[in-house]
Each structure stands twice: as structure tokens, then as C-alpha cells.
Amino acid sequence: xxxxxxxxxxxxxxxxxxxxxxxxxxxxxxxxxxxxxxxxxxxxxxxxxxxxxxxxxxxxxxxxxxxxxxxxxxxxxxxxxxxxxxxxxxxxxxxxxxxxxxxxxxxxxxxxxxxxxxxxxxxxxxxxxxxxxxxxxxxxxxxxxxxxxxxxx
Numbered sequence: 001x002x003x004x005x006x007x008x009x010x011x012x013x014x015x016x017x018x019x020x021x022x023x024x025x026x027x028x029x030x031x032x033x034x035x036x037x038x039x040x041x042x043x044x045x046x047x048x049x050x051x052x053x054x055x056x057x058x059x060x061x062x063x064x065x066x067x068x069x070x071x072x073x074x075x076x077x078x079x080x081x082x083x084x085x086x087x088x089x090x091x092x093x094x095x096x097x098x099x100x101x102x103x104x105x106x107x108x109x110x111x112x113x114x115x116x117x118x119x120x121x122x123x124x125x126x127x128x129x130x131x132x133x134x135x136x137x138x139x140x141x142x143x144x145x146x147x148x149x150x151x152x153x
Contacts, residue, residue, distance in 0.1 A: 081123060084115045088131060092138045101142050105151065112151045
């Protein structure tokens with residue numbers, strides 16, 4: 001009986017059996033995945049279809065100018081101001097009452113020179129008042145507003 005079957009017939013029978021087996025397994029367990037390969041999607045119950053207009057909104061065209069550098073309009077000086085205020089506070093806490101007016105002004109002027117961007121900012125008046133209040137906390141009435149305004153020069 002086995003002598004009547006050739007190797008070609010045997011291999012073709014095995015090949016057809018395997019194709020049928022994998023087709024059954026694919027249909028039974030992976031039919032939506034296989035259909036998705038050819039473009040058929042499963043519609044979930046309760047899902048609303050997307051309108052064509054909404055679909056077009058998802059694919060907004062991009063322009064070359066989106067990737068160019070933007071012009072700086074307003075600069076946020078908040079981190080620089082916070083660093084300046086912290087340094088002034090730390091210096092005045094260290095100095096306390098042990099400094100005279102000239103050495104205190106010189107040290108504050110050196111701190112102000114570290115932050116040249118604050119000299120021309122709109123916040124220079126607020127910073128002047130901040131320095132005045134901080135100096136009055138630790139060294140009462142030693143420096144006036146004119147002295148502090150000269151720090152930014």
C-alpha cells in the first residue's frame with residue numbers, strides 16, 4: 001500500500017493538510033486580525049463613526065514656517081529676578097549689621113553687575129524697592145533710595 005504513494009504525492013498531501021490546518025486556526029482565532037490586513041476593520045458596538053470633515057481635521061497640513069525659529073516677543077525674567085533676590089537676601093543675612101555704608105553699597109553693586117539684564121528691564125523700580133526693604137530689615141536706615149538707584153549704573 002505504501003509503495004503505491006510517491007514522495008511527491010506525500011509532500012503535496014502534507015502541504016495541503018498544513019494549509020487547511022492553518023486556515024482553520026487563523027479563521028477560528030485570528031479572523032479580525034487577518035481581515036484587518038486586507039483593510040476590513042471590526043466596528044465596536046456603541047462606537048460612532050468619524051465624519052469625513054473630522055477626519056480631515058486630524059490631518060492638518062504643516063507649513064515650513066512651523067519649524068523655523070520663532071521671534072522672541074516677551075522675555076520672562078522671573079528666574080533671573082528670583083536668583084537676584086535670593087542672592088541679595090543671602091548677602092544681607094550674612095552681612096547683618098557688620099558692614100558700613102560704603103562696603104555695603106560696593107557689595108550690592110557687585111551683585112547688581114552680575115545681572116545686567118535687570119538693569120534695562122521694567123522691573124528695576126520694583127527691585128530697587130526690594131533692595132531697600134531688605135537693607136532696612138538688617139541695617140536700619142543706612143541706605144536711601146538714591147543710593148540704591150546708583151547701584152544699577
